Amino acid sequence: MPKVEVCFSPALYDYRLLKSGFDAVVTDVFRASTSICAALHYGIEAVIPVAGLEEAREYRQSGYKVACERGGSVLDFADLGNSPSDFFREDLKGAKVVFSTTNGTKVIQLAAGNSQKVYVGALVNLNALFACLKQRKNDILILCAGWKNLFNLEDTIFSGALAHLLIDHAGYETECDSAKAAIDLWKPARHDVSGYLRKASHRIRLKHLLTEEDYLYSTGVDSCRVVPVLKNGELIAESHNY
Amino acid sequence: MPKVEVCFSPALYDYRLLKSGFDAVVTDVFRASTSICAALHYGIEAVIPVAGLEEAREYRQSGYKVACERGGSVLDFADLGNSPSDFFREDLKGAKVVFSTTNGTKVIQLAAGNSQKVYVGALVNLNALFACLKQRKNDILILCAGWKNLFNLEDTIFSGALAHLLIDHAGYETECDSAKAAIDLWKPARHDVSGYLRKASHRIRLKHLLTEEDYLYSTGVDSCRVVPVLKNGELIAESHNY
Numbered sequence: 001m002p003k004v005e006v007c008f009s010p011a012l013y014d015y016r017l018l019k020s021g022f023d024a025v026v027t028d029v030f031r032a033s034t035s036i037c038a039a040l041h042y043g044i045e046a047v048i049p050v051a052g053l054e055e056a057r058e059y060r061q062s063g064y065k066v067a068c069e070r071g072g073s074v075l076d077f078a079d080l081g082n083s084p085s086d087f088f089r090e091d092l093k094g095a096k097v098v099f100s101t102t103n104g105t106k107v108i109q110l111a112a113g114n115s116q117k118v119y120v121g122a123l124v125n126l127n128a129l130f131a132c133l134k135q136r137k138n139d140i141l142i143l144c145a146g147w148k149n150l151f152n153l154e155d156t157i158f159s160g161a162l163a164h165l166l167i168d169h170a171g172y173e174t175e176c177d178s179a180k181a182a183i184d185l186w187k188p189a190r191h192d193v194s195g196y197l198r199k200a201s202h203r204i205r206l207k208h209l210l211t212e213e214d215y216l217y218s219t220g221v222d223s224c225r226v227v228p229v230l231k232n233g234e235l236i237a238e239s240h241n242y
Numbered sequence: 243m244p245k246v247e248v249c250f251s252p253a254l255y256d257y258r259l260l261k262s263g264f265d266a267v268v269t270d271v272f273r274a275s276t277s278i279c280a281a282l283h284y285g286i287e288a289v290i291p292v293a294g295l296e297e298a299r300e301y302r303q304s305g306y307k308v309a310c311e312r313g314g315s316v317l318d319f320a321d322l323g324n325s326p327s328d329f330f331r332e333d334l335k336g337a338k339v340v341f342s343t344t345n346g347t348k349v350i351q352l353a354a355g356n357s358q359k360v361y362v363g364a365l366v367n368l369n370a371l372f373a374c375l376k377q378r379k380n381d382i383l384i385l386c387a388g389w390k391n392l393f394n395l396e397d398t399i400f401s402g403a404l405a406h407l408l409i410d411h412a413g414y415e416t417e418c419d420s421a422k423a424a425i426d427l428w429k430p431a432r433h434d435v436s437g438y439l440r441k442a443s444h445r446i447r448l449k450h451l452l453t454e455e456d457y458l459y460s461t462g463v464d465s466c467r468v469v470p471v472l473k474n475g476e477l478i479a480e481s482h483n484y
Contacts (some may be wrong), residue, residue, distance in 0.1 A: 008393055011253055015391040148258040151250055153419045177395045177443045184427055202421045 004140045004166045006159040006178040010107050011149040016141060017176060021140045024111035025121040025129065027164065028145035029154035030202050030210060033122040034218040035067075036235055038084035041224035042126075043093035046234040050098055051105040057087040059098040068100035072209045075089035083214045084124075091151055096234070107145045112230060114142065120228035120235060123158050123193065123221050130162060132238055133228045142179075153185075153200040154219075157193065160186030161221075194219040246382045246408045248401040248420040252349050253391040258383060259418060265380045266353035267371065267404065268365040270387035270412075272444050273324055273472035274346035274450060275364040276460040277309075278477055281327035283367075283466035285335035292340055293347040301340040310342035314451045325456045326366075338476070340444040349387045354472060357383065362470035362477060365400050365435065365463050372404060374469045374480055376412040384421075395427075399435065403429030403463070430442040436461040 005018050027033050036047050050056050053068065053075070060077050067086060068078035070234070080086040082101065101242045111118050116138060133140060142162060144155035154201045161184030166172035167183070176178065189196035197203060197219050203210060217223065227238040243459065247260050268276070269275050280291050292298050295310065295317070302319050309347045310320035322328040336343065348358035353360050358380060363371045364397060367431070384404060402424030403437060408414035415441060416422065429437035439445060439461050469480040 008250065009254060009257075010253060011257060011391065015251075015253060017392075042285065057316055092374075094291050147419075150259075150418075151254070151420045153423060156419075156423060175443050175446075177389075177398075178333070178393045180441055180443075181393070181395060181398060181423070181427055184430075188426075188430075199422055201422075204417075 001171060001173045002137050004142070004163050004172045005176040006142045006144070006153045006163060006182050007114050007179055008144050008156065009146040009149050010110055010143070012204070013110055013143065018139050018141050020114045020139045021139065022115050023117045023119065023133065023136065024115040025119045025140060025142045026107050026111050026145065027142065027155050027158050028104050028107070028122045029085065029122050029158050029218055030156050031214065031218060032099070032101045032145070033120045034074065034124055035082055035084045035087060036099065036120050036228050037125045037224045037226055039087040039097060040228050040235070040237045041214060041226040042087055043235050044087060044097050045094050046096040046236045047228070048096060048098045048234050049105045049108055050100055053100065056098055056100040062096045065092060065095050066098045066100065083211070084217050085214055102144055107143060108230060110128055111143050118230040121158060121162060124217070125221060125224040125226055126158070126161055127222050128225045129227050130165045140166060140172070143238065147202045152202050154197050154202065156182050157186055157189055161190065193221060194233055211225050243413060243415045244379050244381050246384070246405050246407060246414045246416050246421055247418040248384045248386070248424050250386050250398065250420055251391050251395050252352055252385070252387040255352055259272055260355045260381060260383050261272065263381065264357050264383045265359045265361065265378065265385045266373065267359040267361045267382060268349050268353050268387065269363045269384065269397050270346050271364050271400050271458060271460055272324065272448055273456065274341070274343045274387070275362045276366055277326045277346065278341065278362050278470050279330060279364050279367045279466045279468055281329040281339060282470050282477070282479045283468040284329050286315065286329060286339050287336050287472070288338040289479045290338060290340045290344055290476050291347045291350055293344050293462045294341050295342065298340055298342040306340045307334060310343065324454070326459050327456055328417070332465055351382070353385050355464045356473060357451055358484050360472040362406060363400060365461060366459070367466040367468055368400070368403055369464050370467045371469050372407045380416070382408060389444045392446050396439050396444065398424050399428055399439060403432065435463060
């Protein structure tokens with residue numbers, strides 16, 4: 001029986017039960033993974049995650065579009081910010097966009113080291129991702145980006161939603177208390193996810209960055225039928241064979 | 243307003259929000275913290291936590307009683323094992339007992355470095371501990387011992403129970419998603435804690451060590467009116483001024 005495990009923080013990754021050969025699902029619901037799903041769903045060809053500002057600036061000089069903000073402001077050399085709604089632009093369709101996210105890039109690299117495939121998951125692509133994973137039936141490690149290495153509610157709720165689908169509807173099992181807890185948090189929250197996550201500390205901290213429109217988009221389930229997968233350092237849409 | 247924070251693993255301790263001056267509550271429901279509460283409740287004068295077997299053996303040679311087991315067997319030089327029921331012995335009343343627990347000792351030392359006081363908490367002393375903390379009104383960090391640095395359900399349920407009491411009945415607040423999640427797990431579980439924790443992975447792993455009697459004792463709320471506090475390397479009962 002394939003296994004699913006949830007890792008609540010990059011700082012707990014070294015202690016995981018699944019050691020290698022798994023597929024990793026990386027999540028950062030506020031905002032990177034939601035924005036990446038939105039971008040690919042809206043027709044962007046690839047999202048290239050980069051950690052540093054310098055790297056983002058170099059890409060810009062080579063002609064790439066760059067999504068980059070710090071403290072809620074789009075940086076002067078960049079074309080757009082990091083919010084999901086920043087990607088809803090006709091002129092970006094078919095383009096490769098560089099996405100500057102220090103924490104997100106670190107987490108993707110961490111997961112890539114031991115896994116067969118790295119997917120990006122968020123509430124917005126929950127069932128598209130589930131349909132894809134269900135076909136592969138490989139072990140799954142869900143890695144939460146967290147906030148400064150701390151547990152956060154929004155990534156946990158997504159993890160619980162996905163683990164619940166895998167266990168109840170795809171024959172997965174878990175030996176991991178994090179997955180069990182995440183599922184128990186998801187089950188009552190699923191009836192009103194946007195209501196439940198209003199208490200998330202990261203939403204409160206991000207208030208000046210996360211507009212109400214972005215918040216409702218990020219906590220809405222299944223608005224995207226797209227599964228971002230890492231290939232040669234780029235996140236592209238997994239082909240629809242599910 | 244005093245704050246409460248929950249830390250799900252020793253590996254997350256460095257990333258906590260409360261930096262110093264807090265009171266720490268260390269918990270390891272299966273079994274160390276429950277056994278320590280049981281010991282002091284039953285009349286043992288002090289429990290001395292030690293990390294290594296060698297240190298435990300040296301204490302034994304100086305005349306101390308020693309609680310020490312590995313893999314479920316009491317070691318040849320020791321007087322008793324590490325289960326709560328091992329401490330229910332008339333001949334131990336008034337004695338100081340050395341308790342060998344590698345992980346427990348590490349967690350206590352970790353918490354002691356930055357805190358004003360270190361308490362030991364478990365479901366069995368939930369309300370006695372709450373009554374004591376409510377009087378002090380200091381910031382509280384609840385540090386879960388976890389299992390091999392991983393999140394576990396039983397320490398989380400206890401953390402949620404204590405955080406819930408502090409916030410709803412003692413004017414505490416929290417900015418910590420771990421505390422919010424722990425409370426949301428506790429609230430439905432509290433009506434049948436022993437039933438809920440049967441799925442805890444650590445209980446399943448510990449099956450050969452944790453008898454049904456010990457399991458029911460560890461998941462029973464408020465059987466002990468004792469609050470272990472660390473003083474000069476020994477855990478003693480906090481005097482009853484609450």
